[in-house]
Amino acid sequence: MLEIDDLTVDYGSVRALDHVTLRAPLGSITTVLGANGAGKTTLLRAVSGLARPASGSISFAGHRIDRRRVEDIAGLGIAHLPSGQGVIVELTVAENLRLGSLISPKPPAGRKEDLDQVYDMFPVLSQRRRDVAASLSGGERQLLAIGTALMSRPRLILLDEPSLGLAPRAVAHIMAVLRRIHEDSGRTVLLVEQNARSALSIADRVVVLNLGRVVIDEDASALAADPRSMQRLRHAYLGF
Amino acid sequence: MKRLRVTAARALRLTVVRHGLAALAGLALVLVVSAVLPSYRNFQLAELSYLVCATAGLTFLAGPGGQISVGQGAFMAIGAYTTALVINHQHWNLAAALLSALVVAACVGLLLGLATARLRGLYLATLTLALAVALPALVNVRGLSGILEGSNGLSVLASPPPAVLGADFSTPRWQAWVTGFCAVVTLWFLANLGRSRYGRSMRAARDDEAAAALSGVNVARVRLLAFVVAAACGGLGGGLLAWVTSLASPGAFSLNLSFGLLAAAILGGLGSLAGAVWGSLLLVVVSSVTSDLSSGSRLPIDVANNLPGAVYGVVLIVVMMTFPGGLHQGYRWISSRIPALVRRSRPPGDGAGRGSGR
């Protein structure tokens, strides 16, 4: 589904990603872990076109996308939810959701159906549909961001630290939502997290970045079962 | 000998000494340039100098002060009318008249600054813009129009060069001297102020108001100071303008002047006083060169009269697109590339790469 080959991204003189290769197969949840500054966010920004690669390639569903414009990549069915601010706070809940549905041209009937589904899944959004997103709590905003992404009927969802700054209960809720979305529709998810425990609980595959390089790329179940791998994971995070 | 050199090197590191030397060099430059140029060009040198005064005030306001004013023309108008009134009615000498222009403008700036203490950025800018339009219109108000002569303006009694300089010393040259002196002193004062405790407080307040306030900076006071200083510079520039052109009239302080001064300040590079000189120089040079060209050509009168404006507009746009950091940055960019270009143009094997001259 998503194929990243030998990708290198520089920010000025700093190398953020160093020859990274990874696969996110159709219908899988792949989680990318790593400490601050490991290059996780840059990886997602490169996929959605916000960061320009110095070398390497990114393909989505068979198309090269690494030189395309952000808007066009979004149009192909890749929804990127940046960390922290995933919603436009000046717009109302309903407007955010409508904006999501505008990406792909589809009949109003389909739009209505999607909207009902999102409101079904997140009743809190339905209650507050006329409120501006600025008035929502952090967890509610994250749900709105996910809902907006779903309205665009994405084939691939890129999530950047959805648990950032949320209370443990809200994190558990978000993870449950992600698992449900994945089980309901089989969408491909690339999940960047610092919170390894919650990410590992739903992931099929785990990639660990350290200083811009891939240091682990394994099945989540195999990783969890193998104490040595867990040690390497700790090493990548904490440096010992 | 060696000790002397070390002392000199140490002294050069002192800001006050450096600024003092730069100011002396500036004065020398004014003397030399005014001697070389013909009389008519001396008038332009004077024009440049009073523009530098006003623009430097804006640069200071925008640099350390972090505020934008679109109404510098209003303060120039205040200075100009003050000068005209005290020279014509009180028969004050030039120095006293200019000083009074500076003080009156500073007082108006103080009042306005107190009233607008809570305003930031564009809100303050628009208020000064409204002032720039409203103030010149005052000359037609009943009661004032008698003293200020309405739209015709006040003509200022001319003061000839002092007798010490000889009988045939040209007036424009004398004007270039006085205005040049004022411009250099203004720049010198602003440079020192920017480096002083107040300057540091201003920069701190500009960059992070809350942090500055927490570290004991009286934010309101330093912002007010920057505003008053800028107003005073405008007043001085306006006073000089009235004296040089022998006229204080509302037409001289149109919106175009205020826009032009702001453009000169930004164009030169906000925050660098050298930029204020560059920006003003461009303002004067472009218009004088193009009017020389167009007056000699056989273009229709409407086209010839407006060619300088058109060219100046294009220059503003092109410079801003080419050097986003202003002319001063462009100058630095070019001068830092010259050694590299020289090196590259040397044939290989001729010691290229050694002694880079930096």
Added chain:
Amino acid sequence: MVRFLNLTLAGITDGMIFATIALALVMIFRATRVINFAQGAMMMLTTFVGWTVQDRTGSYWLALGCALAAGLVLGTLVERVFIRPVENGPELNAAVVALGLIVLINALASMIWGSTPRAYPVPFSLRGYSVGGVRLLLSPNDLFTIGMVAFTMTALVLLFRRTALGLRMRAGAYSPELARLLGVRVGATLTIGWALAGLIGALAGVLIAPVVFLGPDQFDTVLVYGFTAAIIGGLESPVGSVVGGLLLGCTLSYVSGYAGSEVTSLGACAVLLVALMARPSGLFGPATGRRV
């Protein structure tokens, strides 16, 4: 009493025009964070286009249409050619480019049309209605002005609130990066914003030209009033610009009616000062402090 009523009526008509200019400024500021100092010069140019068409064909309506079309084209052109290249530089650079445009456009207009102010015709009678023998300062032409502005405002509100394009434009203005991630062509929405602002400005120019006459420098004062209205309204809010425009229009009308027309511009200064002392970021601006 009749005098007060008349001054109010005149103030509303003027205020609607100030509001229109303010609206053009607000649209551009909201979308691109650029203060378009060149709005007045652009208005002047499009109004001259209208004047020329009127001069050749004698049709007010054709001239209006051409001026509006010229506004669309000019807005697009200015954004694409002049503003886009400096958008990523320091914020003030766009302001200098706008200042450069003023000088350039003024010079070009003086070259083509000369610098003597010209009269611009009105489509309807300027004779005020009379009610019970009292002549009001409200003419059919004033009603036309108010109607045109009200129509434009309503159309804009509907565009922003009800259409997909409006939603995209707002998203692009508030949060360009997120909007792009949601597939909005932000570059295009910005251009459309400038084009619409050009159109609105062109309308204001044609409506104000009969009052202040048409010449390279004739619109300066009106532009400053438009700025003042926009700032009073808070720079970000279309509703604010209407309120600001009406407030300013009425105040200026009272000032010039009771204190004399020479102090009108000083009155604008005073209104601005008072409004900003009460609320430093305008009546409808963002509340204290910006969101971080």
